Amino acid sequence: MRKQVFSAATACGLAVAAVGCAGGARYAGPDWRQDADSIFRALDLPTPTLARLGSGAPGPAHWAQxxxxxxxxxxxxxxxxxxxxxxxxxxxxxxxxxxxxxxxxxxxxxxxxxxxxxxxxxxxxxxxxxxxxxxxxxxxxxxxxxxxxxxxxxxxxxxxxxxxxxxxxxxxxxxxxxxxxxxxxxxxxxxxxxxxxxxxxxxxxxxxxxxxYDDVHGWNTLPYIGQGEFxxxxxxxxxxxxxxxxxxxxxxxxxxxxxxxxxxxxxxxxxxxxxxxxxxxxxxxxxxxxxxxxxxxxxxxxxxxxxxxxxxxxxxxxxxxxxxxxxxxxxxxxxxxxxxxxxxxxxxxxxxxxxxxxxxxxxxxxxxxxxxxxxxxxxxxxxxxxxxxxxxxxxxxxxxxxxxxxxxxxxxxxxxxTDERRHAWMDEGFNTFINYYAFKEYFPDEPPRRGDPARFARFMTVDGQQPVETPADYLDRRLLGALEYAKTSAGLVLLREQILGPERFDRAFREYIRRWAFKSPRPADFFRSMEDSAGADLAWFWRGWFLETGALDQAVTRVKQAGDGDASITFRNLGRLVMPVVYDVVFEDGSAERRRLPVQAWATTDEWTVTLTPGRRVREVVIDPDEAFPDIDRSNNRARRHG
Ligand SMILES: [Zn+2]
CATH class of the missing domain: 2.60.40.1730 (tricorn interacting facor f3 domain)
Known part of the structure; x- marks a missing residue:
C-alpha cells in the first residue's frame, strides 16, 4: 500500500518554513506532493551548473576533453x-x-x-x-x-x-x-x-x-569487467x-x-x-x-x-x-x-x-x-x-x-x-527504442521483436527486479536484456505513444539528441531536456519506470448509472507505478467512447471517481482497450454497470 496522502510529514513538508518541523521533512521545492514516498515528488537531481543547465542543455561553460x-x-x-x-x-x-x-x-x-x-x-x-x-x-x-x-x-x-x-x-x-x-x-x-x-x-x-575525464566524475575509472562497454x-x-x-x-x-x-x-x-x-x-x-x-x-x-x-x-x-x-x-x-x-x-x-x-x-x-x-x-x-x-x-x-x-x-x-558502464540504458535502451520503429517500417506485418510495452508487463512481476538505472556490471546478468534494452525501450514507446503523443515526444527527443550530439549527457540531463522541450513534468514517469521497480495495475471497480442520467465510474491504481487511464465507455447500443483520466489524478489518491453525463445507458467500462499499457493484471480492467 502507498502511504496516506496527508500524513504529518506531508502536511509539514507543505509548510514553507518547514526546516524546524517536528516531522523532519524539508521543503524540497514546488511540488504537488511532498510526501517522501510520492511517485510525483520532484527528482533528486544534481544542482544545475553552467556546464549542465536546468533546461537539460549543455551550458556556456560546458567542456569535454x-x-x-x-x-x-x-x-x-x-x-x-x-x-x-x-x-x-x-x-x-x-x-x-x-x-x-x-x-x-x-x-x-x-x-x-x-x-x-x-x-x-x-x-x-x-x-x-x-x-x-x-x-x-x-x-x-x-x-x-x-x-x-x-x-x-x-x-x-x-x-x-x-x-x-x-x-x-x-x-x-x-x-x-x-x-x-x-x-x-x-x-x-x-x-x-x-x-x-x-x-x-x-x-x-x-x-x-x-x-x-569529465565534469561529473572527474576520471571515469570503473574497471572493464565485461558487461559494461566503454x-x-x-x-x-x-x-x-x-x-x-x-x-x-x-x-x-x-x-x-x-x-x-x-x-x-x-x-x-x-x-x-x-x-x-x-x-x-x-x-x-x-x-x-x-x-x-x-x-x-x-x-x-x-x-x-x-x-x-x-x-x-x-x-x-x-x-x-x-x-x-x-x-x-x-x-x-x-x-x-x-x-x-x-x-x-x-x-x-x-x-x-x-x-x-x-x-x-x-x-x-x-x-x-x-x-x-x-x-x-x-x-x-x-x-x-x-x-x-x-x-x-x-x-x-x-x-x-x-x-x-x-x-x-x-x-x-x-x-x-553516454557513459555505458554507469548508464547502459541510455545507449542500449534508447537504441532499442529507435530499432523498434525501424523494424516496424521494414517488416510492417511482423510483431515487434523487443520493446513493446504491453508485452513487457509479464516481466514486471518476476522476482529480483533492479532499477533500470543500475551500473551495467552491478546488474544481474540475466536482467541485462530485460532492463537495459527492453524496459527502457518499452518506456520510451509508452511515453511517445500514450503519454506525450508522437509529435510532442519526437520534437523533445530530437532536441535532446541535437543538444547532446558529440557531448556526454547524464540521466539528469536527459530527464530535464525532455521535460523542458516537451513542456511536461514527468518526474512520476522517470521515477516509476527508470529509478524504481514498481508495476502498473489499473482497475475499474464500479460503474453506476440511474437510467440514462449521470454515470459514475470508479478507478483504482493498485500498483506503485502510475499512468494515465485510457478507457472506453461502452453503451448499451454497442457504441463506445474513448476517454482519458490524466495521470495527475493519482497525485493525491489511489481511487478516483469520474462522473459523466452521457445521455445514454452505459453497459460497461474497459480500461486500456488497445492493450497499450504494461498492466500486470487485466482481469480487473473491465466492469459492467450496476444500478
Ligand atoms: Zn546494443
Whole structure:
C-alpha cells in the first residue's frame, strides 16, 4: 500500500518554513506532493551548473576533453598477435589542471587474474573463452622520448605526468608501444573465427586509450569487467594497419590509400557502388583466395584509415572476406564483409544497413560519418563508430535485427556519447527504442521483436527486479536484456505513444539528441531536456519506470448509472507505478467512447471517481482497450454497470 496522502510529514513538508518541523521533512521545492514516498515528488537531481543547465542543455561553460590518436599496427595473422605504437595528443579543456592521467587497458580483461576474468565464466557471453590467457605487453610509454611512470591496476593504468597539463586547452603528447595476443573469443567484443577460406579477425578495444575525464566524475575509472562497454572522449584517428597481402581490412574511418591496397577492378567497382542504392560486389565469393583479387607483389600491405570525431577505433581483417557496397541517400558508403559461410543471407546485409542508416538519419539525426561497415565473424553483436560486428547467419529478421541494432548504436552512444558502464540504458535502451520503429517500417506485418510495452508487463512481476538505472556490471546478468534494452525501450514507446503523443515526444527527443550530439549527457540531463522541450513534468514517469521497480495495475471497480442520467465510474491504481487511464465507455447500443483520466489524478489518491453525463445507458467500462499499457493484471480492467 502507498502511504496516506496527508500524513504529518506531508502536511509539514507543505509548510514553507518547514526546516524546524517536528516531522523532519524539508521543503524540497514546488511540488504537488511532498510526501517522501510520492511517485510525483520532484527528482533528486544534481544542482544545475553552467556546464549542465536546468533546461537539460549543455551550458556556456560546458567542456569535454579530446584525445587524438596516430596508430601504426601490425597484425601477425599466423601468431594471432597485434603489435602497435601510438602517438596520443590529449587536450585538457577542463577549467582545472591535470596532474596525472588514467588509461583504459581493456585487453587486460583477458587474463584469468583480472577482475572480470575471476567473475565471469568462459561460457558466458561476456566471458573469455577457450582457456585463453591474454593482456597487454606494454613495451614503452614516453613523453618527448623520456619514459613516463605507468602503474597498472587490472584494466586501468595511471600515468604520472612530468608537469601538470594546463587547463582550458593545455596539450600533452605521449607515445606508447604495446602488443597483445588476440583472444579467440574476447567477451563478445573481439574474436577470431576460422572459416573454410581463411580466418576472420575482429579487433576492438585493442589500444591503450586515455580514460574519460569529465565534469561529473572527474576520471571515469570503473574497471572493464565485461558487461559494461566503454565511455571515451571524441578524437581524430589516423591508423595504419599492416596485414597479410591476401587480407581485406575494414575499419572505423575512410580508407585513405585505396590505390595501394585495392586492385584497379575493385576501385572501379567501389566507384560504381558509390553511384546509388544498388548493392555492388567489390570482391565476389568466387574471387576469394584468387591472388588476382589482391594487388600484385610480395609481403604485407599497409591500409591507412582516417576518422574524425569518433570515440574509439575498431577494425576487421580477413583473407576470406567477400565484400559488397552501396551508397545511402545520406551520402554514406555502406558496405559489408563476410566469409562465404554468411551466404546467402549476408547478400542482404548492405541493404539492411543502408535502410537503417537512412531511417535513423531521417527520423532522428543525420548520420555524421562517411562510412558504415557490417562485419560477419564470431562476435555476436557489437558496435563501434562506423563499423559493427554481427554474427547472425540464420534468418532475415535476425540479421536485420542485429544489424539495425548495432548500427543504431552509432546514434547512441557513438554520437550522443553516454557513459555505458554507469548508464547502459541510455545507449542500449534508447537504441532499442529507435530499432523498434525501424523494424516496424521494414517488416510492417511482423510483431515487434523487443520493446513493446504491453508485452513487457509479464516481466514486471518476476522476482529480483533492479532499477533500470543500475551500473551495467552491478546488474544481474540475466536482467541485462530485460532492463537495459527492453524496459527502457518499452518506456520510451509508452511515453511517445500514450503519454506525450508522437509529435510532442519526437520534437523533445530530437532536441535532446541535437543538444547532446558529440557531448556526454547524464540521466539528469536527459530527464530535464525532455521535460523542458516537451513542456511536461514527468518526474512520476522517470521515477516509476527508470529509478524504481514498481508495476502498473489499473482497475475499474464500479460503474453506476440511474437510467440514462449521470454515470459514475470508479478507478483504482493498485500498483506503485502510475499512468494515465485510457478507457472506453461502452453503451448499451454497442457504441463506445474513448476517454482519458490524466495521470495527475493519482497525485493525491489511489481511487478516483469520474462522473459523466452521457445521455445514454452505459453497459460497461474497459480500461486500456488497445492493450497499450504494461498492466500486470487485466482481469480487473473491465466492469459492467450496476444500478
Ligand atoms: Zn546494443
Amino acid at each position: 579530446r584525445a587524438d590518436y596516430r596508430i601504426d599496427a601490425t597484425l601477425d595473422a599466423e601468431n594471432r598477435t597485434i603489435t602497435a605504437t601510438a602517438h596520443v595528443t590529449y587536450t585538457n579543456n577542463a577549467p582545472e589542471p591535470l596532474t596525472y592521467l588514467w588509461l583504459n587497458l581493456e585487453q587486460n580483461l583477458f587474463n584469468d587474474d583480472s577482475i572480470g576474468g575471476r567473475l565471469t565464466r568462459g561460457v558466458e557471453r561476456f566471458g573469455n573463452r577457450d582457456g585463453f590467457q591474454g593482456g597487454y605487453d606494454i613495451d614503452s610509454i614516453t613523453h618527448n622520448g623520456e619514459p613516463l611512470e605507468l602503474t597498472v591496476y587490472d584494466t586501468l593504468g595511471r600515468v604520472e605526468l612530468p608537469e601538470p597539463i594546463a587547463p582550458a586547452g593545455g596539450v600533452f603528447e605521449f607515445d606508447i608501444a604495446w602488443s597483445f595476443p588476440v583472444p579467440p573469443y574476447g567477451s563478445d567484443r573481439l574474436a577470431i573465427e576460422e572459416v573454410e577460406q581463411g580466418t576472420v579477425f575482429e579487433i576492438a578495444q585493442w589500444f591503450p586509450a586515455v580514460a574519460k 565511455y571515451t572522449d571524441f578524437g581524430d584517428y589516423d591508423v595504419s594497419i599492416t596485414a597479410p597481402r591476401d587480407h581485406i581490412v575494414v575499419a572505423t574511418g575512410e580508407l585513405a590509400n585505396p590505390s595501394e591496397v585495392l586492385t584497379e577492378e575493385q576501385m572501379t567497382r567501389l566507384a560504381q557502388a558509390r553511384t546509388g542504392p544498388e548493392t555492388v560486389v567489390i570482391r565476389g565469393a568466387d574471387e576469394v583466395g584468387d591472388p588476382a583479387s589482391r594487388p600484385a607483389g610480395d609481403g604485407p600491405l599497409t591500409w591507412r584509415f582516417h576518422a574524425e570525431n569518433v570515440r574509439t577505433f575498431a577494425w576487421a581483417s580477413s583473407d576470406a572476406f567477400i565484400w559488397d557496397a552501396a551508397q545511402a541517400s545520406t551520402g554514406t558508403l555502406i558496405q559489408s564483409v563476410y566469409p562465404k559461410e554468411g551466404l546467402p543471407l549476408w547478400e542482404h546485409s548492405t541493404e539492411y544497413l543502408r535502410f537503417s542508416v537512412e531511417h535513423y538519419s531521417e527520423k532522428w539525426f543525420g548520420y555524421p560519418w562517411p562510412v558504415a561497415t557490417n562485419v560477419n565473424g564470431r562476435v555476436g553483436g557489437m558496435e563501434y563508430p562506423m563499423i559493427i560486428f554481427c554474427r547472425n547467419r540464420t534468418s532475415e529478421q535476425g540479421l536485420f535485427g542485429v544489424t539495425t541494432h548495432e548500427i543504431g548504436h552509432n546514434w547512441f552512444p557513438m554520437t550522443v556519447s
